[in-house]
């Protein structure tokens with residue numbers, strides 16, 4: 571009860587700011603759906619082959635859909651330049667050293683694209699398997715790129731990321747023998763952590779297995 | 790193929806990420822508070838009530854400090870900041886155990902995920918019931934100068 575001299579009162583707000591991350595991602599999904607764009611979030615360590623795989627996907631899909639790429643590399647434009655030579659629009663986003671993309675950063679990237687003119691948006695996330703797991707950007711599918719050169723324990727060491735991916739690619743299987751990595755074992759590990767995930771093996775550099783990735787993504 | 794932002798699966802937050810750290814969190818709180826006060830035509834904000842979940846890895850003293858700094862020169866300058874801490878409470882999806890878990894205070898978890906397990910059956914499939922929030926609950930405000938007295 572406010573006393574006579576006091577004209578103060580309470581305003582109930584009850585807003586949980588920690589839910590903002592997923593709300594932003596949901597809003598991105600809505601915007602993408604409005605414009606009929608499908609979005610794929612590509613995740614994986616630095617050097618696992620994300621950019622190479624994205625180029626392979628573009629090669630295969632370019633004849634039947636128009637594609638744009640958001641490249642989230644931390645500081646350089648190298649990846650963007652590698653993709654631009656394919657003639658698809660690339661938006662380079664500077665995360666300013668941040669270890670992940672988030673819904674807000676991706677939204678700003680989307681605003682620089684003509685969404686009505688594209689069917690597929692591929693987002694190359696920052697090369698880190700820890701933080702991006704907690705930050706949905708608003709993509710229809712999450713594609714996780716592991717490579718045998720990262721050793722045999724990638725799946726068990728990053729269970730949260732594996733659980734949140736829809737498709738896992740095990741790349742660079744041409745190097746499995748040299749690395750003494752058992753690819754079947756790695757695939758089994760991935761499936762054990764996430765029984766619903768689709769697992770595909772590739773040699774992205776040579777275009778091997780790309781068609782399987784396309785199928786697994788439902789594209 | 791409309792999927793989701795998977796809120797239900799994304800309950801873990803890495804400590805190393807700045808996204809919800811002290812300054813960012815303080816900025817978001819300040820924005821939320823000042824917006825609400827303005828919408829209601831309030832004059833000054835006298836008190837801000839916040840619930841801070843243990844999973845947020847935010848130091849309450851840092852949060853208070855930054856919030857005070859950010860509110861300077863606004864309608865919220867000098868407001869009392871009340872922070873209520875909420876422990877991590879979970880329910881095990883495997884065995885149904887329900888209770889509070891201690892969030893470890895170890896810098897290693899800035900670099901790698903902390904994966905809590907059920908104290909009863911060791912399962913890692915835990916549903917978070919509380920303790921992951923950063924909620925602006927309510928504010929106490931004073932009517933703007935010259936506003937009519939409520940009858």
Ligand SMILES: Nc1nc2c(ncn2[C@@H]2O[C@H](COP(=O)(O)OP(=O)(O)O)[C@@H](O)[C@H]2O)c(=O)[nH]1
Pocket residue numbers: 614615616617618619620621622623649697741742743744745772773774775776
């Ligand atoms: N041997 C081999 N090398 C690959 C394969 N895919 C990519 N690479 C190489 O791995 C390096 C890193 O690839 P990149 O696509 O830049 O990885 P990103 O950092 O994840 O984007 C490059 O030198 C690629 O040529 C593969 O399937 N086999």
Ligand SMILES: [Mg+2]
Pocket residue numbers: 620621622643649694
């Ligand atoms: Mg790359």
Ligand SMILES: [Zn+2]
Pocket residue numbers: 881882883884885886907908909910911912
């Ligand atoms: Zn249990």
